[in-house]
Amino acid sequence: MKLGFDAKRAYHNTTGLGNYSRDLLKILAAFYPDNSYVLYNPKPKKVDRLSDYKNLIEKLPDSFLNKKFSSFWRQGAIVNQLKQDKIDLYHGLSGEIPRNIKKEGIPSVVTIHDLIFVRYPELYSFFDRKIHYNKFKYAAQNADKVIAISEQTKNDIVEFLDIDASKIEVIYQGCHSVFKEIATSSEIEKVKSKFNLPEKFILNVGTIEERKNLLSIVKSIKNLDVHLVVVGRKTKYYDRVLEYVKSNQLTNRVHFLEGVDLKELSVLYQSAEIFVYPSIFEGFGIPIIEALYSKTPVITSRGGVFPEAGGSDSYYVDPSNIDEFTNAIDVLLKDETKRNDMIEKGHKFVQKFNDEVIANAIMKLYKTVLNEK
Missing domain, CATH: 3.40.50.2000 (Glycogen Phosphorylase B;)
Structure with a gap:
């Protein structure tokens, strides 16, 4: 043909x-x-x-x-x-x-x-x-x-x-095959060093716009002992997020990365403790797939398309409920067994893609x- x-x-x-x-x-x-x-x-x-x-x-x-x-x-x-x-x-x-x-x-x-x-x-x-x-x-x-x-x-x-x-x-x-490749420990250390990242962090990937709802994650970690790494193109909404970060003394814990190539992004997924995706609405949600292939547990929005991408073993919350997000992040950070169970089942589910x-x-x-x- x-x-x-x-x-x-x-x-x-x-x-x-x-x-x-x-x-x-x-x-x-x-x-x-x-x-x-x-x-x-x-x-x-x-x-x-x-x-x-x-x-x-x-x-x-x-x-x-x-x-x-x-x-x-x-x-x-x-x-x-x-x-x-x-x-x-x-x-x-x-x-x-x-x-x-x-x-x-x-x-x-x-x-x-x-x-x-x-x-x-x-x-x-x-x-x-x-x-x-x-x-x-x-x-x-x-x-x-x-x-x-x-x-x-x-x-x-x-x-x-x-x-x-x-x-x-x-x-x-x-999703791109790079997210299915296992990063070496030296690759992980190299990326963390390049972007000056902490040993442990949670990750968000996607355009920094209102629909993606990044501000909810930033608010949810205010009283948690955790770093957030954000990778995405900035829009005017970024100014609102940054204002909240600065006014709540979160500058040292919220890391906005630029100049991240695909291989580095795949390493970031594999390095993260949790991938958090609080979008209000998507046609599908490719970052969820990328995270599951990377063997990273996912917290995302309840309803809509998200269960199609995340399967039955991702963690779903109301994207407008900050307390739910805070609790979900806190629960998974403290429960390694639950994270590992989500990783195993999520990776099995994502093979359909x-x-x-x-x-x-x-x-x-x-x-x-x-x-x-």
């Missing part, structure tokens, strides 16, 4: 949608090497993490005008290039497909990660909400199949986009779409 992909995020985003795109492309290339995977990139790449795979072929816009107006190319004019390249099926990896792709008879699949802009409109501008909604609605209506990355997202697509549930397939995300499972599910869906044509 010759498969086409929207590769904007794969070549330009270092987190989130970029990671999803790259990880999926890599596992398809590895487990189904006889296919050709054509990656349509609107602009010269900023991120180069796919060059090791010879069957991943990058394609840029094919004319001066398409290069100059690359966003319009990606939304519509790309279809002519797909036809010229004789693409069997096109996969929009981030909630979008080109206009007229259905009219031109090219089978398509789209992945929708979440509809947070509908659930929490206050986090987005009016115009961003309208743009996201129109793109996602069009893609869900016109693609042959929709991939939702969780049951939570599937339910939201049905409710908010009015798409028939039979058109939607839940295929979970995995292994690369081969995901690759097989994706390829099965592609073949279903093509067989129905």
